[in-house]
Amino acid sequence: xxxxxxxxxxxxxxLHIFYRGLKKTSIRSSWMRLKDKVEIFEALKGVSFDLEExxxxxxxxxxxxxxxxxxxxxxxxxxxxxxxxxxxxxxxxLLSIGVGFNKKLTGRENIYLSGMxxxxxxxxxxxKEKEITDFADIGKFIxxxxxxxxSGMYSKLAFAITAILETDIMLIDEVLSVGDQRFKxxxxxxxxxxxxxxTRTVVIVSHSLSTIEELCDEVLWLNDGEVIEQGDxxxxxxxxxxxxxxxxxK
Amino acid sequence: xxxxxxxxxxxxxxxxxxxxxxxxSEVADSYLNWLWWxxxxxxxxxxxxxxxxxxxxxxxxxxASFVFIGLTAWDFFNxxxxxxxxxxxxNRDLVKKVYIPKYILxxxxxxxxxxxxxxxxxxTFCLMFAQGVHLSWHILFFxxxxxxxxxxxxxxxxxLMNYGVTVNDLSNLINVFxxxxxxxxxVFYNINExxxxxxxxxxxxxxxxxxxxxxxxRTMLYNQxxxxxxxxxxxxxxxILNAIGIHLIHKNENSYAKVI
Numbered sequence: 364x365x366x367x368x369x370x371x372x373x374x375x376x377x378l379h380i381f382y383r384g385l386k387k388t389s390i391r392s393s394w395m396r397l398k399d400k401v402e403i404f405e406a407l408k409g410v411s412f413d414l415e416e417x418x419x420x421x422x423x424x425x426x427x428x429x430x431x432x433x434x435x436x437x438x439x440x441x442x443x444x445x446x447x448x449x450x451x452x453x454x455x456x457l458l459s460i461g462v463g464f465n466k467k468l469t470g471r472e473n474i475y476l477s478g479m480x481x482x483x484x485x486x487x488x489x490x491k492e493k494e495i496t497d498f499a500d501i502g503k504f505i506x507x508x509x510x511x512x513x514s515g516m517y518s519k520l521a522f523a524i525t526a527i528l529e530t531d532i533m534l535i536d537e538v539l540s541v542g543d544q545r546f547k548x549x550x551x552x553x554x555x556x557x558x559x560x561x562t563r564t565v566v567i568v569s570h571s572l573s574t575i576e577e578l579c580d581e582v583l584w585l586n587d588g589e590v591i592e593q594g595d596x597x598x599x600x601x602x603x604x605x606x607x608x609x610x611x612x613k
Numbered sequence: 614x615x616x617x618x619x620x621x622x623x624x625x626x627x628x629x630x631x632x633x634x635x636x637x638s639e640v641a642d643s644y645l646n647w648l649w650w651x652x653x654x655x656x657x658x659x660x661x662x663x664x665x666x667x668x669x670x671x672x673x674x675x676x677a678s679f680v681f682i683g684l685t686a687w688d689f690f691n692x693x694x695x696x697x698x699x700x701x702x703x704n705r706d707l708v709k710k711v712y713i714p715k716y717i718l719x720x721x722x723x724x725x726x727x728x729x730x731x732x733x734x735x736x737t738f739c740l741m742f743a744q745g746v747h748l749s750w751h752i753l754f755f756x757x758x759x760x761x762x763x764x765x766x767x768x769x770x771x772x773l774m775n776y777g778v779t780v781n782d783l784s785n786l787i788n789v790f791x792x793x794x795x796x797x798x799x800v801f802y803n804i805n806e807x808x809x810x811x812x813x814x815x816x817x818x819x820x821x822x823x824x825x826x827x828x829x830x831r832t833m834l835y836n837q838x839x840x841x842x843x844x845x846x847x848x849x850x851x852x853i854l855n856a857i858g859i860h861l862i863h864k865n866e867n868s869y870a871k872v873i
Contacts, residue, residue, distance in 0.1 A: 382871050435870065438711070438712060439712035439867070440708075440709065440710070440711070440712050440870045441867055441868070441870060441871060442867030442868070456711075457710060459710040459711070462706070462707060462710045463631075463711070465634045465635070465638050466638075467638035467641040468634055468637060468641070472637075475630060476627075476630060479626065479630060480627060480707070480711055480713060481711060482623075484626070485626060485630075508641065
């Protein structure tokens, strides 16, 4: 790589995540468990990778290979047990639906609640409010309590909030398919538009290889918490499919 | 500690909005709406005043106001303690999806309780006026006493919130404990009259909520100066509890999502 290469947006170094330590317990069982050994499950076993600014990375791997754990770790919901995650000062958000919604309040009020929870200021949200309500396209319902919404309207509004209030690094756990056919297309296109932005870095977790193939510039293949390969989708996806097939035969 | 204050600054507006949202949604679908915030404490006051004033012949002066002051302080303490134990679990969806400093959740909750306490305080003043309590400038001491109550419960709340995540039956234990403290705090009787000697001293000093209730009553009803020494002592303890709570939450908050 030459020195005028693009900036690195995200560096993960030797990332380990364990599920242990804070284990659910009750007062009774904590007396008894003193003798027992605590079971440790290692979800990520020393993952390292870099991602350049503006790139779209797809993470693939079978169930339980640590994909979602990694996304949550990058989003700051888990802290690394070992290793580091460096975002180089960028803002990150996990694209997720309906965070912090209060169902008894109107859609409009929920835009603010959800947006502020994602770290935006009131003024920033006020600026984007029109755009969000237009995109959600649920008409008069925006001023009615969310509990009166159909599930389609609910996800439309939720998607509109996360899609329009954008951060530098977006993490997407399973590309969303919400609403009716028309909205699905619209949201898919919006998503494409969002992630193909030059400066936006995106990490996508998906089981749909066609989605990954279409959207991503780079693929990271995880298996049992370890990186198998990172690189060009065209090279890795066939090998991954081969691997999954051989698993099935067993 | 700096992290705590910068987080509070950053998320303060969210906490306020979230508190408002919760209050709004609380009354959104009940017919009497916000009137419940007034009716509820008044009804409880009437019940306690009737039972302990008439049935048990309590001769404490201004008994209705006396009970109401106790209830105001107790309700705030009780709600905070009960609310904090299950706070993380009841916000499961949120905790699993975004990062937010966890004491912000407690802060938002505390604002809703503080608001209700404010209403309760206003009713108290009305009641005191109606009962012809002699008012003096001592009444202003309710402000610093309220602050100490708030800081103390916030510290306890943070610690309980942390352990409430991992210890399943902490809320059962806390319920029993709260009931005990409720009866020991003299919400509806005057500890000074009913008990004497060491027990009275211990109950009124070692039990912070009884101490705070007593100080409220002394300054608001009986025109006395508060006991600065004990208020200061509990303020120091409260600050230590806060420091412990902040430390626990900073240390563990990123693992909560793994457990719930």
